[in-house]
Every structure is written in structure tokens, then in C-alpha cells.
Amino acid sequence: MIDFGYGISPSSAINLDKFDRTKFEELAREEPDVLKCMACGSCAASCPTAGHSDMNLRRVILLLGRGREDEALRMVSHCMLCGKCLIVCPRGINTRHLILSVTKIYQKK
Amino acid sequence: MNYEGKKKIWSEFQKEIPDDKYFYARSCIRQNFNPGAEQAFLDIVRNRFGKDFYEDPLHTTCGGIAYHSDTTPEETSMTIIARQFSLMNQAGYRNFVVSCVTSFGLHSEILQTWEEHPEIEEKIHELLWKACKREFTKPDFLMHSSDIMYHYRFLISEQAKYPLINVYSGEPLKVVEHIGCHYSKIFPSKSVGGAEYPRVLAGLVEALGGSVVDYPERRHCCGFGFRQYLVKANRGYSLTNTYKKFESMEPFHPDLIITNCPGCNYFLDRWQYVIAETTGKTYGDTPGYGIPVLSSEEVAALVMGYDPWDLGLQMHQVAVEPLLDKMGVQYDKSAKYKGPGGKDLGVPASPANIRIF
Amino acid sequence: MEISNQQRNIVVIGGGPAGIEASRALDAMGYTVFLVERDGRLGGHLCRWDRLFPYGTPAEDVLSQLTASMGRIKWFTATEVTQVNKLERGYNVILSNGLSVLADALLLTTGFTLFNASKKEEYGYGIYDRVITNADLEDWFSGIPVPAVDNPRRIGFVHCVGSRDEKVGNRYCSKVCCATAVKQACEIKEKFPDAVVYCFYMDLRMFGRGYEDMYLEAQKKYGVIFVRGRVSEVSEDKDGHLFVKAEDTLSGKPLRVTLDLLVLMAGMSHNRAVDPIARTLALSTMEDGFLKPKDSLTAAQASYCTGVFYAGACTGPKTLPETMAEARAAATSIHEYLQEQ
8 A cells, every 4th residue: 555645534423323222221211311401501510520621511422322432431431420410400400310310321341 | 317407507608608709717636647638628629629629828827726735825827817817818819728727717716706706807907917908808709628629529429530439349438537526526517418418528528429428427527636645645635535436436348538637637547556556456348458538638639549549648647449449440550659750768667557558 | 146255266275374373363253264284184394393482381282282173174285286376367276186176265385394404514413423403302301202302411502593694595584593592592591400411593583472491490400501603604523423513602712512412493484385376476585585565564364466465474484472473464365455346
């Protein structure tokens, strides 16, 4: 093969055709409230780790629903489970419990 | 797919194309890379259809490549194009035909700018006078060469020697039509068929017996994109866009890609070489050979029985022989690399992963 | 000499919910009402709707309730207004059935036209077989066969088709499409529980009472997936499925998905049938073609033309309850006007 000094870039697009929804559905069974998120961002806005890590619960929920588990789990690893997001969530999602369920379900190999 | 639905859209994007007395402006890319395409275009219109097609040896580039790669300001292009119009006036013509899609887009853009800002046109009159003591008036009609091929598609089909039919199966050849972005995406109303379902090449392909492949990334850019390609650091974007198109068209097994833009033609052809040499992958039904990419004029000329090597089809990276065989074209395999008078031009080195004959 | 209400003629043009409701109210006040509808039956767009948001009320029930007691209203279907002439006092309205009415007041309840979704060429309505509109899907819900709805496994709804779109000349929000999309997403999920259903929206405008509950139910009970991003283009893959592009704006990434069915939420366009009347009477229109009321806050039912009144979607997109309220408000406005004459 020849190296021309440039090549085909990988696509950054979310391809829902390739998203295996099994794990997300398992999460939704265990934590039905994950479906209620309306992406308002209150959780991320008040998160104490947000300023010094990429933790963003709004994005975690979104990315899990788009098949981007690796990115989501990387974010979740910065969570300190303080529960501030739980206080501010207008949909009343038990966010701390949700994060624990995410960890439990997605870290099962 | 409802063909009638497309026809309805096409009916909203019709373009008036005059029948005779054309003034021609060449393409920088094409006359260097595929000179046979322009030669055949003029020959078909002049000698097969008996039309008056004037070409002025004093005409120049339109400056489109420089304009689109941000190296010259628009006024420069405007003045250059004003000079072409002046040459057209001098020769007594009103119908301006542009060979290159980007040039067509630039001409359209400039005419529209002058329409909306007469003061800019006024300024260009001054600049042209200062630069070369010339005056100009705008053309009555601006056409791209593919508009002309579309306009004469039934005349071409009447003279067809090898229609776009697979001689082995009797089925229409499956043709991907790729329209240069600057043909109709800038001004859909100045095109045949609009931007979403352009008609200009599809109409030609159908008239010549082929069937058009409607694949998901049909509207996508070929990847050329001037700055993407010209700057090496960006060249991967260009390649990636082309790759995306090939991946999308692959399941449809196209026999041929027809383009109306010199840049698209070049990149859809050459990037197949780069994709093959970096990933090992080739497309098309003849394993290891790729999908031939031809301009509308080359396709018309082939169909009308022009000799493929006189047409310069050996200038394309992807070998055209499998296509010629499918069309039943009679040609001399050994004449591919012979110049005028039978002079041996030498056989190019064969790439590792995309074969040539 | 005192003129009785019965001696006053009012012509109501357009027999949709606004026209029917206003006619009923005016009839109850004792006026002589002529209600003109060009279609073969009364009801307007309600005739083509199966169930109504937010509570799933059958449109047919609403219609029968509306038309149950038409009182003394002289109503004509399959009848058009062929001519309107302004007289010194009132109007002479000539109908296609040969009737000519001397009207003391005119009420325009000409409503809207469903946006012609094929104008959004990039969505391929009328070209790609699996692309349908909200109206087509309502047809299917009410039992009319729609070949595109063939046991779909992956379904998408595109909000704002022909709304919030300067390119097609409709800058406004059509108001009902978000709620309709969410309603239809839930309904289709009920029909095909295993299907994955996506809603592609720009903003979810769930402003009405009960709408937010419907949205929550769509998320939690039906698992409808909401993608914030407008579908940019649609094409067909080799098997005739739809290849859809949008941006998932919340993650900032382009998104691709293959679907079996795509439902376009065609919005409201102004009804061109009213244009000749608007021209004859020199009624003011807005740049998008809808009729312009005298004052959108304090005199929304009045026109700039004495004795001509408006109700419903002829002045812009409205929900059904808004239309009904405007119909009754128009009746009151007309009553006040006639009492002053």
C-alpha cells in the first residue's frame, strides 16, 4: 500500500442503523426514567465536576441513546455521585440511581 | 420511486436553450487532462449537427480556480469574464457556452450579481476599459456544455451506433450521473432539472438507452472542492467525500459514471486509484478495474461511434475497456497507447491494486 | 323602524369548524345565516383527521357534535362563491348554485391549505414511495389504505415541513404539527409496538393544555426517540428504504438512519381560494398570504373592510380550540357591528 500523506478520514456521524439497542433497552427497563430526559441541561449546569472534567449527564443520556457508549462511560467515570443533578432535574429523574444503573449494565461484558 | 414525481419537479426547472450560433469558452482542467472531450464536443455540434460554434483563440481562463481557492478577488474574475463577453460581442455572438461547471457557476454568479448590483457591473466596465480598452454586453443565453448535450440528446440518439445497452444481457447500462455542485446548487433555476433531481445528465442517459442509478449519496459533492484538494493538509477531506460516494453507489453495481464537470470527472476517476492504492479496494463489476468515469460529451461521442482512443479515453485512470466491451464498441486494443501516425507512446506503469489494460 | 335580527343576512364563507361554529352562534342570536362550503361535506380539514390531540378524541365525534343542530342555518355544500360585490351598505354575494344574497355582513372562515410537501424537494414526497404526510397517515388511521404503511419497523416523523421555512415563503410556526407528530408517533407505536419511532424536531412546541403530558407519555410509555435536528435530505437505498440525514444537534454530530416510513408534518399554508375575494374587497393580507386582521390583539376578528370579519386559520395557523373560540368571538363582533348599524 502507498502512503500518500493523506487518507480516508473516519466518519464522525452517528449511524443509527449500526446501533444495537439491546443494552439501552435493558437500561430503560431498569431505569424507565432515563426516557424522560428532555435535554434541558440543568444536571450538567450544576455538576461540580463539570468544570474540570467532561462529565455531562445530559450528554451521557443522549450518547447512550445514540449508541456512543464508550464516550458516555468515559464521562460517567468522572461522576462523584454527589447527587446535585438529582436536586435540579425538572423531570424528577433519580439521576444518581440512573448513573449507578448505567455503570452496572454497561460494564457487564 | 415514482418517476412521475420527478417529472413534475423537472417541469419546474426548464431552461431555454437556443439552437445555433454558440460562442465557446474552454475548461482549464479539461483541455489539459481530457482534451478529447472538448474536441469531440465541438466536432459533434459543428460537424454532426451542422451548428455554428465559434471559438476565439484569444479567450482565457475565467479565473474560477483562483477565485474558488481564495487567491484572487471576485472583481478579477468579473473583469476576465467581461473580456470573454467582449470577445463574444466582437465575433457577433449572443449565446455563451461554458465547458466547465465551476466556470458556469461563476458566470451565473457574476451575471446575477450584476443584475442585483448594477453599480458593480458599471465598475467592471471601467476596469475592463482600463485594462484593455474593451467594451462588453452581456450574453442573451448562458449555457453549460452539458445543457447543449441535453438539448441535442435525441439527435445524438438518432445517430447512436452503440447505445448504452449491455450487449451481453440486452439490459440498459446502469449509469451513475454526477452533477457538479456549481451547475445547479448555486442557482437551481439556471439549470435543467434543478438541484435536488437534476435532469441534465439523466435525460441524456435515458435518451441514449441507459438507466440512471438513484443512490443515496447522489447529491453529494465529488470531493474536489478546491481548497480541500489544493491544500495537501485538507486532501483527506476530498478523498473521503469521494469514498463516501463510491461506498454508497457500490450496491447498485454501476457500469459507468457520467459527469458534467471536469473537476468531478478527474477526481472521481483519480481518487479510485488512490482508494485502491491505500486500501486495496476497487469498485465496479469488473474486479480490480474500477468504474469508468466519462464526461457527457465523451459518452455521447462513444455512443455515436467515435474511436475511443481518438477521444482520448486512455487519459482516464480507470480502464474503459470493460465498458467498451459491454457497449459492443469495435476498437483496436493495441492502438491504446499509439499517438498520431502510430507513434508508440509507451505503456504506463500499472498500479498495484487498480489494473489497466 | 327597528330591523329584526332575522332580517339581517350574514354570509359565512367556509364550512370548517370555524364556519360551522360561528354560523351556529349567529343563528342562535336570530340572524339569517348562509353558510357556503365548496367541498361536498361540512367539516373542512376535520373530515380528514382521525383522532385529535391531546386526548385522542375522534374527529368524527367533534364533527357530529358541531353539525348536530344546524338550526335555521341555510347551508350549502359543493357550492362556491362566484362573486362578491360591495354595495353602499353590505355586500351582494353570488353563489355557484345560482343564489344571490344581499348580506349585511360577511364572515370569512376559509381556513388554511395543507402545505404541499412536494415543494420540499429534498424530502422526496411524491417521488419516494415511503415518504408520506401527516394527512396521509390520518387517512391510514381512519382505515383508508396507504400502501407505504406496510408493517414498518423504523419510522420517522419530520416536524416543520413548510413551516419556519423562509425558503418556501412560510416563516411562521404552524402550531399544530408538533402536537400532531407526537400524537401520531404514539398512535403508530400502538399499531406497531416493535417499531422504532423517531421524531426529528427543531423545537418541541408543546404549548397547549395536555400537550406536555402527551410528550412525556410519548417518551416514557411509547419510547419515541426525539432527535433535535431538521432532516436535511432523504434518498432511497437499493431496497427502496429511505436513507435520512439530519444533525443530532444535541450531540453536535451528523446523524444517519435508514427508515421504512417517513411522515412529513406538512404545515399550514394560506388558502389561495380566498385570494379573489381578498382582491375584490381589497382586504389586507400578510406577506405569507394569510388575511391580516385589523388588530391582532384587540380586534382579531375584524378586517380593514367594514362588515367583513374573520375567524380561524384564514388569518394564520390555529389549533382547533383557538379556531372555535375565534368563531364565537367573530359572532359577537358581527352582532356588535350589526347592532350599531
